[in-house]
Amino acid sequence: VALAMACEVAKGLTIDEIKNLTTEDLEKNFEFPERRKNYPQSAIEALHKAIKDHETGQGVPPEKRITKAFALATLAERGDLAGVNLSSVMLEKEDLSSVDFSGANLHNAFLQTSNFSSANFSGANLRGAFLNGSNLENANFRGADLRWAKLTGAKIDGADFTDAIYDIGTRVDPKNIAIFDVMKKEGKDVYLQKEESAI
Template sequence: MSSSNMSALAELNKYEADTRGEFGIGSAAQFGSADLRKAVHMNENFRRANFTSADMRESDFSGSTFNGAYLEKAVAYKANFTGADLSDTLMDRMVLNEANLTNAVLVRTVLTRSDLGGARIEGADFSDAVLDLPQKLALCKYASGTNPITGVSTRTSLGCGNSRRNAYGSPSSPLLSAPPQKLLDRDGFCDDKTGLCDAK
């Protein structure tokens, strides 16, 4: 790649960060391969941020918003995601051993080939999340609680013990797949006049 192309790419990335990401929503922050061990980032906005291959061991991200973020291959051993919004995130091949996902929202999250061994999931909402069957069965052995934001029980969201796969619907019934208004109100608002959305 020529130096002029690299310069244009740098300008584009700076523009995207300044405008808070695609469509003006999110942080567009780049944490790919970053060392975030024992970092404290409570109640922060990481929408559409990139955490690919980041080392997040023993970090505190409680209450933070990760809508649409990329966390694939990240290591989050003993990380705290209590009450975090991890909906619509890509978390495949992620290490979440002993992570605290208490009351976290993981709606439509992709968790394929991720390791959640020993993770605390009380009150977590996994509705429409994509999990490997062995991982799902392991979580169902101790799943409990109800998510305080969505009102969905952890066992129901994982489809434990029944044929119903999720709480909101499926790709064949998209109108039922929208997150509840309570979650939308907490995470952000949209300006009726402009149609632009922003984080609170």
């Protein structure tokens, strides 16, 4: 999650500019609850490590990176992306309406400003995913993991969030907070309550 957040801030910057990013730069772009105040530092450290890995040839080898080209080729071949590992993929400004992503791994994926109307994300892992500004109208998110996912600016009319998981890091526009009524909250407070009820 930390690296995904830092990457969002780093978009459009040169390598040298990225190297000079500070925790203050991240705090301007994201809200951090008191108990998550270490996240900006972790994000900057993760980003700097990624730059170092890139410059030294370490990190995830190119053949193991999940690319937009891989995702679109898989979709063309299979007709769906159900159960596919698309972790950290960048699928921005794409028309993926009515595509089946059920059970897919979209952890830390960048999915901003895309058309996902009537798409099926049921049971998908969208933890830490960026869906800002996307069209999610009539999409199915039943049972999806939306912890730390960002849905601000997204169109969600008619979308089904029943039993989807959220936490303190899940972000939606104030006008859309009613979706939390049908979702399941996970997090430290919930775990504490579970432990207490078991005593």
